[in-house]
Amino acid sequence: MDGTTSQLPVVVIGAGPVGLAAAAQLLERGLEPLVLEAGGEVGTAVRAWGHVRLFSPWEYDVDAAAVRLLDAQGWESPDRDALPTGADLVDAYLAPLAATPQLAGRIRTGTRVQAVSRQGVDKTRTVGREGRPYLVRTVREGRVEDVLARAVLDASGTWGRPNPLGAAGLPAVGEEQARAWLTGPLPDVLGGDRARFAGRHTLVVGTGHSAATTLLALVRLREEEPGTEVTWVIRGRSPARLYGAGDADGLPARGLLGSSLRAAVADGAVTLLREVTISALTPAPGGRLAVAGTGRDSAAVHLLVDSVVGATGFRPDLDVLREVRLDLDPGLEAPAALAPLIDPDFHLCGTVPPHGADLLAHPDEGLYVVGTKSYGRAPTFLLATGYEQVRSVAAALAGDTAAAARVELALPGTGVCSTDLGDREAAEVAGCGTGVGFATGSEHGRSAEGPAPALVASSSSSGG
Incomplete structure (x- = not known):
């Protein structure tokens, strides 16, 4: 990127667990994050299921770079073996993290991202596209503002975009x-x-x-x-x-x-x-x-x-990314290189390996969809997987290709x-008798998992 672009911030959409982890990882790499969150507080989507207890202990629910920021402020870490609720995750982790001096001034709540594009060109323009800043259009208190960015990480999640009850991905009549x-x-x-x-x-x-x-x-x-x-x-x-x-x-x-x-x-x-x-x-x-x-x-x-x-389950809101160039799997709506690793028709038991920038990259350089949204319509995203994603992406944006390629995560088996x-x-x-039934989700036999008592990241979908 040219000198002008390199001085711009990396915009992170969504101030949920993965979005704030991305900000912490970027800071450690000497990059300037700007986190945009549509909700009135960090972890807005997590707060919506605050009464639910995760089935993953604190050990897997926090990001390493985020913990280093918190520890510098005298943070008292919860018992690593305890199971937090969604409210615990916000109150004991996300809110204190957002309040650290390093992040407090780099988070804008109440700011909805309407669209992401490249400055001066739409998605059809190829010549002169590379190296242009990203233009992130936001709305805050009814006022439109365009923010320029050197890179964009969409950690806006999928909460608030549920799959319908009807068949074939369509609502039932009268839904x-x-x-x-x-x-x-x-x-x-x-x-x-x-x-x-x-x-x-x-x-x-x-x-x-x-x-x-x-x-x-x-x-x-x-x-x-x-x-x-x-x-x-x-x-x-x-x-x-x-x-x-x-x-x-x-x-x-x-x-x-x-x-x-x-x-x-x-x-x-x-x-x-x-x-x-x-x-x-x-x-x-x-x-x-x-x-x-x-x-x-x-x-x-x-x-x-x-x-x-x-x-x-849920599906990603891709409208905000309509003017950038994405390489998505036509079925899962996940990054094309990642999709074969997460396809629920073949991966049923936590066989998805940790992955990073290489598998998450899109044709527009410096653009990444991370967290729950990176899985598109595939189910059961693990929060710890999102932390590994943004660690790798931050390393890639900083030019540390060796660190970006490393795997620094071991997941519990199912x-x-x-x-x-x-x-x-x-x-x-x-042994089921004569019952009949149905499920819904991404073609419904594979019910995409939303924020549940799982190791899931809901990285505040309102950010998008």
Whole structure:
């Protein structure tokens, strides 16, 4: 980059865990970060699921460069073996990190990014494109401002862009009109949203950890509130992938999540329906919602419910990047070089290796999509993976290609191997009785995971 461009900041979109980690890593490399966050505080998206406990301990939830900044301010680190909630992650880590002298003046909250382009050229222009600064158009308090940047890291996440309930990636008929009955993927069932679910019939849609968390909260509510009814629908033939490997899981809390859900289904606390596709949502008498679909062997499915929890995963908002040149996988909407490593049709058990700048690069140099958004529509992004991504990207931007290429992360195993998943799913189906069901997500058998009690990064999607 020329001398003028090199004096510009690196814009980071989103002040969630991965966005703030990127800022810390850039600072250590002598680069100037500018973090733009649409929410009113850092970790806005994480705060939205603040009541949920992660199944990863603090050891995996913090970034090394961020911790070095915090330690210099006398930060008291939480117990590395404890499991934080989303609120803990914001209050004990993200907020103190954002308040450090090094970062405090480099974060703009309440600033929404509308678009990213290259100064003076649209995406069709090739001649003279290389080396131009990025132009990041923002809106703050109704005022439009263009920010110039030497590079852009989009860590805006996918929270707030849920997949629809209907089939083929499209909303079910009447889904838009049924919004009053629909919740987000992680309602506070035992807390602030309790009255909505107590003594009522709730339908949970999805096969990710968000669905499992909500289902188990509803099971507990069912024990405390008579008349509470819980139905779980999945599109696939078996929930074996979600049940996981119990005690064999490298993260015990994650293993317990799956085994507890399996037990709840076996005990009848949760009614599991399989191989169902939702086709229509219609308001019904008594303030209820009629859910219609097609089940196994094209059998009609009809349910009357009071609420629908759409734990269907998320999809990236690519509109803000329309004027830059991206190389995306046509199916997953992830960087093309990364997609084969994260495709859920082939990677079922945490087999995704740590990866960095090389796999995240796009045709426009200095442009990276990191964090949850880098996975596009693929599920179960690990927060620690996002930290490794931005460590590598910061090294690449600083010209340290050797450091960018190194792998400096070891992830806990899932305990579920792709080699035995088919047999386990077959066993689940054989013992499942006559239930029918569906799941939603990226073509729904693979339910993209949103911020759940997982090692996930939601890097405040509002940043985009």
